[in-house]
Amino acid sequence: MNRGRGGFRGGRGGRTGPSQFQQGPPDTVLEMGSFMQSCEGDIVxxxxxxKIPYFNAPIYLENKTQVGKVDEILGPVNEVFFTIKPSEGVQADSFKDGDKFYIGPDKLLPLERFLPKPKEFGTKPKKKSAGGGGRGGFGGRGGARGGRGGFGGRGGGRGGFGD
Structure with missing residues (x-):
């Protein structure tokens, strides 16, 4: 009985072990940014x-009071800006130019992650195996039935005996 859409590809896999969700501020915080201005209720x-902050990473003051979460990351890689969506009760207008904001060290990505990977010299490009490309041939649509995909590769039969 052919179901049409290919075979079972496996699930996503569940999480193992206890949840790593962290409650409260981290043990240490690193300086992340300085206040520039408020814009439409957000802090720029x-x-x-x-390093580059994760999206939605909690942002703190030096005393580890949470101010909000990283909302957007802007600018070129050599001059990064970010916006903070303030937590409830925090006003973006209450900060002044130069105020510092902090982040947990586990909520940062290295800059290299955003740069193009250098080309590796000395490695030979992999050759593609024959067949399998496009329609027809073996490994194309319809498996080993021959060229142009064959019949019965998709969908159910048309009724009749043995379909």
């Missing part, structure tokens, strides 16, 4: 850290 900051 210039990054002073060489």
């Amino acid at each position: 900051c210039r990054s002073i850290n060489v």
Whole structure:
């Protein structure tokens, strides 16, 4: 009985072990950015850290009071800006130019992640195996039935005996 859409490809796999969701501020915080201005209720900051913050990473003051979460990341890789969506009760207008914001060290990505990978010299390109490309041939649509995909490769039969 052919179901049409290919075979079972496996699930996504569940999480193992206890949940790693962290409650409260981290043990240490790193300087992340300085206040520039408020814009439509958000806080706009210039990054002073060489690493890039995760989206939705919690942002703290130096005393580890949570101010909000990273909302957007802007600018070129050599001059990064980010916006903070303030937590409830925090006003973006209450900060002044130069105020510092902090982040947990586990919520940062290295800058290299956003740069193009250097080309590796000395490695030979892999050759594609014969067949399998496009329609027809073996490994194309319809498996080993021959050229142009064959019949009965998709969908059910048309009734009759043995379909």
